[in-house]
Amino acid sequence: MKNNKLTDATALKNRIDHLIKAISAGMYEREEVIAVSLLAALCGQNTFLYGPPGTAKSLISRRIACAFQKPTYFEYLMNRFSTPEEVFGPVSISALKEDRYVRKTDSYLPKADFAFLDEIWKSSPAILNTLLTLLNERTFKNGETIESVPLKALLAASNETPETNQGLEALYDRFIVRQMVLPIAEVHHFETLINSEPSSSDAKVPENIRVTPDEWSAWQQQIHLVRLSTETLTIIHLIREKLAELEPSTAVYVSDRRWQRAAMLMKAAAFFNGRIETNHSDALLLQHCLWTHENNYQKVNQLVADAVKQSGIGVDISLAELDRKKDELDNEINKELFHSSDVYKTESLRGKDFFKVTPNFRDWNYYNQGKQIYIPYEKLKSGGKFKPLDQHGNEFRDVDCEFDGQGVCSVRYTRINEAMKYKPDVLYHKGDKKDGINERLISSLSSSVSDIKSQLQSALKIVTKRFSEMESKLASLFVPAEKTNLAISGISEQIERLKVRIKDCERLEELCR
The missing domain is CATH 3.40.50.300 (P-loop containing nucleotide triphosphate hydrolases)
Structure with missing residues (x-):
């Protein structure tokens, strides 16, 4: 019984294809207009x-x-x-x-x-x-x-x-x-x-493929049995959101009746293409249903095309929510497991961090009894000259310091006008893994990443499988190939984005090892 239904659907599709070609003969650049107008007539x-x-x-x-x-x-x-x-x-x-x-x-x-x-x-x-x-x-x-x-x-x-x-x-x-x-x-x-001679209004259509009144009436009932797919509903919602955002100069009002009748047109397209469920190519027909005046024609056409391309194939998980969780994990892993900036060797004096420097100037020991210089850590990223301190917090009046913005400090002994360069010692560079991290924390973070990765892999499997099943079905009698290619490229991009997300999860897993 199933094979008979499939044969009937294929036969109907072939018949409508022949019908479109017959009534389009000699009508240059009118093929899409005629095909869509015929579709409208076929569903009343x-x-x-x-x-x-x-x-x-x-x-x-x-x-x-x-x-x-x-x-x-x-x-x-x-x-x-x-x-x-x-x-x-x-x-x-x-x-x-x-x-x-x-x-x-x-x-x-x-x-x-x-x-x-x-x-x-x-x-x-x-x-x-x-x-x-x-x-x-x-x-x-x-x-x-x-x-x-x-x-x-x-x-x-x-x-x-x-x-x-x-x-x-x-x-x-x-x-x-x-x-x-x-x-x-x-x-x-x-x-x-x-x-050429003027095109005849009486197209040469074989009698056996012309639509009879009884067939037309029967098809009206069968069209209602076609389902709107998840992807089609996603596209419709995307379009409605974008329509609401249009500027007043290109604003478009679409009544509930128009949406309902447009849905019937999409169902009819699926039916005459031998399908029981709508897909992206049927949704492209909304380009012919939603514009109102010439000033919003191009805008609406582009809006529909973008929605079809962006929609991809529906999955049961929220990719936006997974992205949010993955970004949060990325931030937490980098915060808890890795140094977010260079960690320098410093000494603490009165609750503040300093770089301890042993000067090698001539006569330094004679005049300063071998004192060491303490350079405030807080001056590392700042510009301008400043005075270093001794271990008691007193300034060296005859010493000027200045960081060059690259982490090197110029220390000048003004008494003899002699200078030296000091580069602070880095204990841990930015991105180095921290020592002594709690193993339970690492395990928890790794498990969370693996869970997201598993959901993404499941989504990729679903999308890839459905794409292989439906790619050939995206071809439509009523939509030119260059338009249906929008859907194909959109789904291909969706697959690539899922693969990138999975690769990013693998990167996070590696960081947790």
Whole structure:
């Protein structure tokens, strides 16, 4: 039974692949737009195409309709003089005679399986308000009767996004997929285009791969059975956090409804790719769901890409918490087991440390009865001249001392203007291991490091295993390879970071030996 399901999933994926290629034929640099728009239609979501005139937005819509078996298709170019009759059908004269206000909706939007409304924001408030109910509830109020509409997906287009505070936010929010359609950029694609006949709106799609109404309805139920993976949820949370941090000039509001419908789009992508769980490539589709206006398009795209790359593969341990504990152990090991600075040979006088120096100046013994010089330890890191002391704490008035910043002290006997260099003896250099350390402390620190290392090794094993299982599954019919490579590079970097952490634990273990 399991093998049959696998075969069915593979067959469906191959079929959708052929379908995308068939309706994309001759549509240069529109393959991703068409693939994502088809995905939206396959799961009952609406698409908004944003771009300048002449970028094949209406052609894209007609090609999407070609993927379905005998669809009823409606298309209309909006303008400020458009009337509801032109979109929803004329009022029935015969019904008016019977005192009933009923529209004749055959061949109009309320009876369409697929529809394309060009320059949608130029239409009148009466049309836009009716569209809001039609898109949200898939119903149309025809006189006193509320009719269910067969609409599977509406594609709309414009070279502008709706202005704020015009009452269009609710309608715009119904377009879960929003795609930028730009003029052809690649030179060879452009040259091929101008040397070719105009692309036909009637794509050559084999009848046996077109989607039937019964299949479409059945798929809606099966899509809901797909699970959002831990990684997908992590990506969503990362994106929400970053969206909240955006500057007001690029701020983006994403409604709960939009998140829910975007999740359905990701589940549909997993389903048509033959999977029962979403992954990183499906989450990349959020690039088409979250932007609102041209000024935040690039920002949102980059934000989603960064979240996909940063998310890696989920593990049951908190790497941030392990890093914190490892850093604390690193500090404790270095503090308890090693000297944090050079330890010098000093003598204590009246509670302070001094370097004891035996002068070798001429006439020193004659004038100073062989006294030794005591240089304050505290002057080691300071600059400027100072007077040393004798063992009774009295200053030598005819002796000047000054450290050079490198640990060498110049001692000048001013009586005869003679100088000598003194370098304090170092008993233990910085980084040397301390003597007489409690063995229990060493054992405890070593055990704590080993525990962190073990958890990191387990995480590495999980990530490596899951990566090997899912790497091939990151390829998607709806996401270009250069984008899915983001996820692959992100997981590869996660593996390398885990290896670095483990190496660091081995370093700490070595310090405890």
